[in-house]
Amino acid sequence: MGRLVRAYEVGDEVPPLIKEMTQEAINLFEGSSGELEASQFTDEETARETLGTEGTVASGRMSLSFALELLRRYFGSDVFNHSGTVDLRFLRPVRPGDTITFTGAVTGVSREVNGSRVSVDIKVENQRGDTTGVGQGSAVVPNAFLPQDE
Amino acid sequence: MVEADARILLDWDALEVGETFETYQYLLTQEMIDTYRQGVMDPEASFPTISHKVDVKQYNAKYRDAGSVNARCAFYCYNPPVAGKTITVRAWIADKYLRRGKNYIVTEAVSVDEDGRLIDRVITHELKQPTEVGKKWGG
Numbered sequence: 421m422g423r424l425v426r427a428y429e430v431g432d433e434v435p436p437l438i439k440e441m442t443q444e445a446i447n448l449f450e451g452s453s454g455e456l457e458a459s460q461f462t463d464e465e466t467a468r469e470t471l472g473t474e475g476t477v478a479s480g481r482m483s484l485s486f487a488l489e490l491l492r493r494y495f496g497s498d499v500f501n502h503s504g505t506v507d508l509r510f511l512r513p514v515r516p517g518d519t520i521t522f523t524g525a526v527t528g529v530s531r532e533v534n535g536s537r538v539s540v541d542i543k544v545e546n547q548r549g550d551t552t553g554v555g556q557g558s559a560v561v562p563n564a565f566l567p568q569d570e
Numbered sequence: 571m572v573e574a575d576a577r578i579l580l581d582w583d584a585l586e587v588g589e590t591f592e593t594y595q596y597l598l599t600q601e602m603i604d605t606y607r608q609g610v611m612d613p614e615a616s617f618p619t620i621s622h623k624v625d626v627k628q629y630n631a632k633y634r635d636a637g638s639v640n641a642r643c644a645f646y647c648y649n650p651p652v653a654g655k656t657i658t659v660r661a662w663i664a665d666k667y668l669r670r671g672k673n674y675i676v677t678e679a680v681s682v683d684e685d686g687r688l689i690d691r692v693i694t695h696e697l698k699q700p701t702e703v704g705k706k707w708g709g
Contacts (some may be wrong), residue, residue, distance in 0.1 A: 421588060422618065433680035439611060444609070445608075445609050445611060446609070447608060447609075448605050448606075448608045448609030448661075449606065449609030449621050450621070451609075452602050452603075452605035452609055452621045453602065453621045453622040453623070460637070460677040460700075463646060467589075467695035468701050470636075470701070470704075471614075471637075471639070471700050471701060471703065471707075472701045472704030472705060473704045473707060479640065480640035480643055481620050481621065481643060482609070482610060482638065484620060484645055485610040485612070485615060485617075485620050485621075486610065486612075488615075488616075488617060488620075488645065488647070489612045489614075489615060492614070492616070493677070497614065497616065498649060499653035499705065501617075501647050501650050502647065502649060503614045503647065504647040505644065505645065505646050505647070506644065507642070507643075507645075508642065508644075509641065509642045509645055510639075510643075511640060512707065513703075513707050515704065523684065539611055542661070548658075555642075559594045568656050
């Protein structure tokens with residue numbers, strides 16, 4: 421991937437990321453570590469017993485992964501994969517069949533030794549407009565990735 | 571015959587912040603990476619370590635409890651892991667707190683590969699009364 425040279429300003433919007441949740445995606449995520457035990461994420465009965473819900477829910481770690489994708493696409497993998505952070509709070513469950521939209525906006529740009537730390541607020545909403553998660557993320561954009569007059 | 575669960579029943583009051591768990595190691599395979607990428611619908615997803623839930627793995631190996639709900643998760647990217655490398659994880663209890671009458675445990679873990687490359691750090695806040703949120707979520 422080529423170098424993404426760009427200036428960042430408070431208020432800049434991060435292009436949204438939309439994900440359609442399916443039970444199949446949840447099962448793949450949960451099974452990707454090699455763990456195949458039934459859980460509140462993969463099995464309705466276990467979800468009923470553990471959470472008291474009627475159906476399964478997606479792990480918050482899936483939303484975390486999506487938030488990383490949101491910011492990796494925005495900053496570029498060269499930057500984000502080596503300096504990125506996400507801190508996400510999970511407010512409501514994400515269930516199979518939900519469509520969730522991740523949005524973000526730049527809230528701060530501060531100088532660091534070798535670049536600028538760009539901070540972003542993150543919000544996650546489902547198809548009903550309910551907020552399922554909120555948080556912050558950031559990346560340190562090296563000087564080489566910033567316009568020369570930065 | 572069902573094997574007896576030898577794990578310790580969690581006593582939240584007695585749990586010590588700073589308790590460090592036994593080091594955990596696993597081989598990250600290309601299949602794990604591919605399956606993770608399918609699950610998150612992102613062919614470039616770079617941190618398949620997320621689905622391994624390494625911060626709570628050793629906690630869950632030592633303690634048994636009523637289950638948990640992930641309330642908050644922070645993730646720090648350092649270097650994407652590479653297939654075929656053994657990942658070593660150190661995890662510990664970073665904090666615990668009581669909020670609105672509910673017990674939370676904060677676990678933290680750092681992953682490093684066999685070449686000494688720092689991979690990531692994850693900090694998770696887990697609510698230890700999962701049925702409470704089930705009620706709130708309305709089934």
